[in-house]
Amino acid sequence: MTKKEKLKRMLTLFITFLKIGGFTFGGGYAMIPLIQKEVVENKKWVTDDDILEIIAIAESTPGPIAINSATFIGHRTCGFFGSFFATLGVVLPSFIIITIIAYLLQGFADIAAVKYAFFGIRAGVLALLLKSFWGMFKKCPKNVIAYSIVALAFIASILSLNTLIIIVSAAVLGLVSSFVVAKKEGEVK
Numbered sequence: 001m002t003k004k005e006k007l008k009r010m011l012t013l014f015i016t017f018l019k020i021g022g023f024t025f026g027g028g029y030a031m032i033p034l035i036q037k038e039v040v041e042n043k044k045w046v047t048d049d050d051i052l053e054i055i056a057i058a059e060s061t062p063g064p065i066a067i068n069s070a071t072f073i074g075h076r077t078c079g080f081f082g083s084f085f086a087t088l089g090v091v092l093p094s095f096i097i098i099t100i101i102a103y104l105l106q107g108f109a110d111i112a113a114v115k116y117a118f119f120g121i122r123a124g125v126l127a128l129l130l131k132s133f134w135g136m137f138k139k140c141p142k143n144v145i146a147y148s149i150v151a152l153a154f155i156a157s158i159l160s161l162n163t164l165i166i167i168v169s170a171a172v173l174g175l176v177s178s179f180v181v182a183k184k185e186g187e188v189k
Contacts, residue, residue: 006078012043013086014088016038016043016086016089017070017074017086017089020035020038020066021066021091021093022093024128030125030128031066031090032065032136033135035051035069035070039073045077046076046077048139054072055136067087070083070086070087070090071083145173149173152169
């Protein structure tokens with residue numbers, strides 16, 4: 001890739017993630033469908049399988065999932081500066097909006113239209129989260145072990161267990177079950 005192509009790619013990364021960060025409300029999970037559409041379907045920077053891995057990595061590393069995903073995709077497509085510009089793009093809209101809202105919110109918090117708008121936004125975010133869940137569910141393995149891990153993780157989250165403990169436990173259960181299955185099938189000696 002020439003220097004000019006690399007600069008163009010970095011600008012495209014920045015604009016793509018600026019759009020994702022600016023037009024998605026509800027946090028990282030609500031951004032997943034838009035990230036998938038932009039980077040897999042439109043730009044073809046990664047595959048659907050890569051998105052699952054990126055989300056798993058972004059979920060299990062410290063920080064917001066959207067920022068971690070942008071950083072990883074940026075690095076995958078354009079190295080260090082790709083990470084920088086993708087991350088800057090996804091963060092900048094929130095930073096600007098939060099700064100403006102923090103400054104102006106006191107004057108608008110009691111307006112009925114603002115309250116109704118946030119009610120609608122919450123409903124829309126729930127729909128995006130469910131779409132995200134459904135997309136990930138379709139890609140995940142369908143077996144008793146996978147369903148058991150999902151059920152245990154869900155129960156643990158309802159019981160307010162530490163998220164890190166849930167993620168690490170699910171990873172360990174996945175590793176152990178995969179090792180046992182591979183050993184039974186003779187893939188591991």
